[in-house]
Amino acid sequence: MESLESLFQPGQVSTRAETKAAYSRDASRIQGPCQGVVWPETVDDVVRLAQWAAETGIDLVPRGAGTGLCGGATPQNSIVVDSSCLRKIGARDVQSKMVVVDAGIPLDQFNRTLRPDGLFFPVIPGSHRSATIGGMIATNAAGLHAVRYGRMSDWVEEVVVVDGKGEVQRLSAGDRKVFAGREGITGMVLQATLRLTEIPKSRSLTLFSFEHLADMLEQVKQLKTNSALSALEYLNPHAAALVGWTARHCVLAEYHSAEGEIRDPAEMANLWGARESLSARLTQAGFPISEDPQFPPETLEDNLDWLTVQNIPVFGHLGVGILHPRFLREDARIAELYYRVSASGGQISGEHGMGLKKRQWASEALKAEVLALKRQFDPQHIFNRGKLC
Amino acid sequence: MLIDLTENPACTECGLCREVCPVFQIQRQEEYSPRGRAILGSAGIQTLVFYQCTLCRTCRVVCPVGHDPGGEIIRAGLISAGIETEANQMMIANIRQYGNPFGPLAEGELPKTLTCC
Numbered sequence: 001m002e003s004l005e006s007l008f009q010p011g012q013v014s015t016r017a018e019t020k021a022a023y024s025r026d027a028s029r030i031q032g033p034c035q036g037v038v039w040p041e042t043v044d045d046v047v048r049l050a051q052w053a054a055e056t057g058i059d060l061v062p063r064g065a066g067t068g069l070c071g072g073a074t075p076q077n078s079i080v081v082d083s084s085c086l087r088k089i090g091a092r093d094v095q096s097k098m099v100v101v102d103a104g105i106p107l108d109q110f111n112r113t114l115r116p117d118g119l120f121f122p123v124i125p126g127s128h129r130s131a132t133i134g135g136m137i138a139t140n141a142a143g144l145h146a147v148r149y150g151r152m153s154d155w156v157e158e159v160v161v162v163d164g165k166g167e168v169q170r171l172s173a174g175d176r177k178v179f180a181g182r183e184g185i186t187g188m189v190l191q192a193t194l195r196l197t198e199i200p201k202s203r204s205l206t207l208f209s210f211e212h213l214a215d216m217l218e219q220v221k222q223l224k225t226n227s228a229l230s231a232l233e234y235l236n237p238h239a240a241a242l243v244g245w246t247a248r249h250c251v252l253a254e255y256h257s258a259e260g261e262i263r264d265p266a267e268m269a270n271l272w273g274a275r276e277s278l279s280a281r282l283t284q285a286g287f288p289i290s291e292d293p294q295f296p297p298e299t300l301e302d303n304l305d306w307l308t309v310q311n312i313p314v315f316g317h318l319g320v321g322i323l324h325p326r327f328l329r330e331d332a333r334i335a336e337l338y339y340r341v342s343a344s345g346g347q348i349s350g351e352h353g354m355g356l357k358k359r360q361w362a363s364e365a366l367k368a369e370v371l372a373l374k375r376q377f378d379p380q381h382i383f384n385r386g387k388l389c
Numbered sequence: 390m391l392i393d394l395t396e397n398p399a400c401t402e403c404g405l406c407r408e409v410c411p412v413f414q415i416q417r418q419e420e421y422s423p424r425g426r427a428i429l430g431s432a433g434i435q436t437l438v439f440y441q442c443t444l445c446r447t448c449r450v451v452c453p454v455g456h457d458p459g460g461e462i463i464r465a466g467l468i469s470a471g472i473e474t475e476a477n478q479m480m481i482a483n484i485r486q487y488g489n490p491f492g493p494l495a496e497g498e499l500p501k502t503l504t505c506c
Binding site for chain 2: 024
């Protein structure tokens with residue numbers, strides 16, 4: 001480790017026991033041994049680090065806020081590269097609604113700086129308080145407003161990446177398959193040019209609840225034709241009861257208009273607060289395993305019915321078919337869920353990524369894609385070795 | 390690979406507390422964040438890092454499950470184990486000997502050193 005420390009300023013590298021323990025896992029709580037942590041401050045720092053990794057054979061694990069749920073930032077005898085000192089926000093072009101940001105900027109902090117110009121970045125995962133732009137690109141995050149704004153790859157114009165050859169790549173939106181949702185296996189995203197949008201003039205919410213799933217899905221179909229719709233969040237009866245809502249199929253619809261029943265900002269904040277606390281509350285209630293399959297719309301009824309009959313708490317971004325069923329540790333039904341995802345023509349990972357947790361479910365096509373990307377950008381498997389598949 | 394979740398039952402390790410923590414804002418290292426300290430606690434690591442917590446409890450306000458970091462209890466445990474900062478030791482010795490945390494002070498003299506944990 002002395003050779004690593006000699007490359008950086010004091011304070012940029014730590015191999016202390018405390019550091020290694022704190023970085024041994026992310027929010028997935030999948031743990032692995034960490035050899036040390038580096039806090040780069042420039043692109044050159046990461047270039048030097050990649051060269052060092054190539055010489056030593058020790059792999060690098062890029063890390064944003066460590067809010068990932070699949071072990072994407074869990075080290076495996078690796079050096080963790082923490083982006084928390086990369087937080088510059090460039091001058092924004094209000095006219096073209098574009099800005100260049102460092103990868104380590106947390107989303108909420110970023111959005112607070114945009115507010116005076118009436119702009120915001122609209123991809124909002126549940127972890128928005130801490131989640132970083134770099135991590136959101138790496139997982140191709142979708143989140144609470146995906147039904148209106150899509151996912152990260154729809155809003156990234158360009159990224160600066162240091163790849164596994166220690167080369168600085170400037171990749172445009174056309175190359176999004178190289179970086180968006182690749183969980184750092186092609187290199188570490190250090191900077192991004194993002195598109196922004198205007199803050200809506202008004203917002204309102206309606207909380208629907210239904211006894212029967214079919215009735216709910218009929219309503220959802222109608223809601224999706226509303227051009228003011230900006231969120232469509234689902235809780236099944238089991239999950240709804242856990243946040244104190246009626247134990248029915250609940251849908252929280254947000255509009256960028258005043259047509260919702262709830263317009264009081266405090267009341268809206270309360271509802272969103274309950275929705276956003278669900279993940280942690282389900283963990284505490286004994287359902288720590290969070291999955292994120294994405295189902296095609298026509299298969300939702302059958303799969304939601306199965307989940308509810310199985311008494312599995314579920315919430316999710318119904319507008320885009322991403323669900324978050326929650327399981328007990330080592331629940332045998334997880335395998336059944338992924339069999340159903342596959343049979344439905346859905347995606348194993350809607351937005352959390354594959355990380356270490358879902359490698360076993362990776363398709364042959366994904367494995368081939370990853371191998372090809374590794375050959376091109378990281379032939380020595382320096383970045384996030386063994387992740388994704 | 391997945392930890393035994395009874396190891397750290399009170400904190401779900403979601404990390405939503407990081408950005409409100411004034412210490413993390415300065416240090417930018419996970420071990421100084423409320424989540425990081427919870428992980429250290431669950432691993433049984435006794436360290437001076439716990440003295441860096443300002444005890445402000447802003448983390449509890451934003452925690453989705455309202456977890457209290459219990460900084461005072463952790464520090465009490467550290468002191469019992471003899472793990473203290475030099476400043477803390479000096480402060481306590483001064484209070485015991487001179488009745489104030491600053492040490493010997495003449496009448497009307499202002500303290501030159503402000504000791505804190």
